[in-house]
Amino acid sequence: MRYISTRGDAPALAFEDVLLTGLASDGGLYVPETLPRFTLEEMRSWRGLPYHELAYRVMLPFVEDSIAADDFHAMVRETYEAFAHQAVAPLVQLDTNEWVMELFRGPTLAFKDFALQLLGRLLDHVLEKRQQHMVIMGATSGDTGSAAIEGCRRCEHVDIFILHPHERVSEVQRRQMTTVTGDNIHNLAVRGNFDDCQKMVKTSFADQSFLGDKTQLVAVNSINWARIMAQIVYYFHASLALGGPDRSLSFSVPTGNFGDIFAGYLARQMGLPINQLVVATNRNDILHRFISRNRYEKQPLEPTLSPSMDIMVSSNFERLLFDLHGRDGHAVRSLLERAQSEAVAIEDYRWQSARELFDSAALDDEATCRIISDVYGANEYLLDPHTAIGVGAARECRRDPSVPMVTLGTAHPAKFPDAVEQAGVGVEPTLPKHLADLFEREERYTVLDNDLTDVQNFMARHWKYAS
Ligand SMILES: *Cc1c(COP(=O)(O)O)cnc(C)c1O
Secondary structure: OEEEEOOOOOOOEEHHHHHOOOOOOOOOOEEEOOOOOOOHHHHHOOOOOOHHHHHHHHHHHHHOOOOOHHHHHHHHHHHHHOOOOOOOOOEEEEEOOEEEEEOOOOOOOEOHHHHHHHHHHHHHHHHHHHOOOEEEEEEOOOHHHHHHHHHHOOOOOEEEEEEEEOOOOOHHHHHHHHOOOOOOEEEEEEEOOHHHHHHHHHHHHHOOHHHOOOOOEEOOOOOOHHHHHHHHHHHHHHHHHOOOOOOOEEEEEEOOOOHHHHHHHHHHHOOOOEEEEEEEEOOOOHHHHHHHHOOEOOOOOOOOOOHHHOOOOOOOHHHHHHHHOOOOHHHHHHHHHHHOOOOEOOOHHHHHHHHOOEEEEEOOHHHHHHHHHHHHHHHOOOOOHHHHHHHHHHHHHOOOOOOOEEEEEOEOHHHOHHHHHHOOOOOOOOOOHHHOOHHHOOOOOEEEEOOHHHHHHHHHHHOOOOO
């Protein structure tokens, strides 16, 4: 399988090259040139498989030109056997035909573990084969950083530098990053905000000369195709558990960068019967404004109780726009260039075709707390604020009550205790056993000024083969 850029001008690449690249050279994102399509019969034969066996079958077509099937099988098994729940992604029923799929049973308690635990193994495997060493650089407002660090802690061929805004991430989130020890792990607390960190990462990717010519940067944010790939699997998992593929399902997905929900769209393109996909956003609702009104426009960022969805623009949305434009990369480029400075719309028939599948809703903090409290009242089940937005949007947008609606549970409530407290349910979420001593563990991080040169000098001095 080859991968092509959403902007039409970059060379097509194989899986392993896409894995090691950030943006395509034309500024676009990589997508598969064609998707594998599974028959109903094939999918039926997967019922009852352990999660890792299903994951192996769904993902193999994407990687098989680059990675031997046996090696891939072993990596996938190790990845999902390390999750704290035997079912890996257990389904919890809230009401008739209403479910939450718990995607927070991995090491760092957010769905990002599904992709990043595998990504670390894939990177190390490919770099071992090539006898190369690479440097991951990423910025985080919380969940991505801890999942990436945890996913790469055992990598021999990767150094990982994660920038977080000093004193602006929650204590649980910071400790999840800074208590992981390993010579290849470098936590940098930057005296600035998340945007400052993000900007440093972007600038560093564009000009990597500060690292010399012996290594290169790798991206681990959701522009990396391998992350989307790993997220396709759990849509199949939910479907097969709830009567699919002989029955259609709907999903509601708490959305920031449109990565997780784009994976659901791909699952449908690969043959899985999906009735409806609900885009669930907080007050930072650029995607809701597009889905509901065909208006794509940047607005200033507002901090919310669901910080992992606080975004102004959604990078992976470009991958959907590419399909909506008949895979015309130049049309995507010109649309997104205009969107830099003005509100844009797409042709009505294109927007209508997106509406056949997608609905959307935006919930503010008050509505988020109300859902946490309603669901706790009805089920004694605690939702984290992101998942609560998913459940609220599902209830608002549901088209057909006879179709099971599955909300993706993107984080464990103990990761966001403040929101749970604000919801006033009167219970405190507790950390699972494997993190129970988080507050006693020793932390290790370096505080740096909000200065690109300082950060780059630090990296140039501290990666494995720095001279
Ligand atoms: C990252 C994240 C999201 C948003 O996921 P996208 O793939 O960026 O849409 C939602 N909830 C939680 C808890 C997250 O960590």
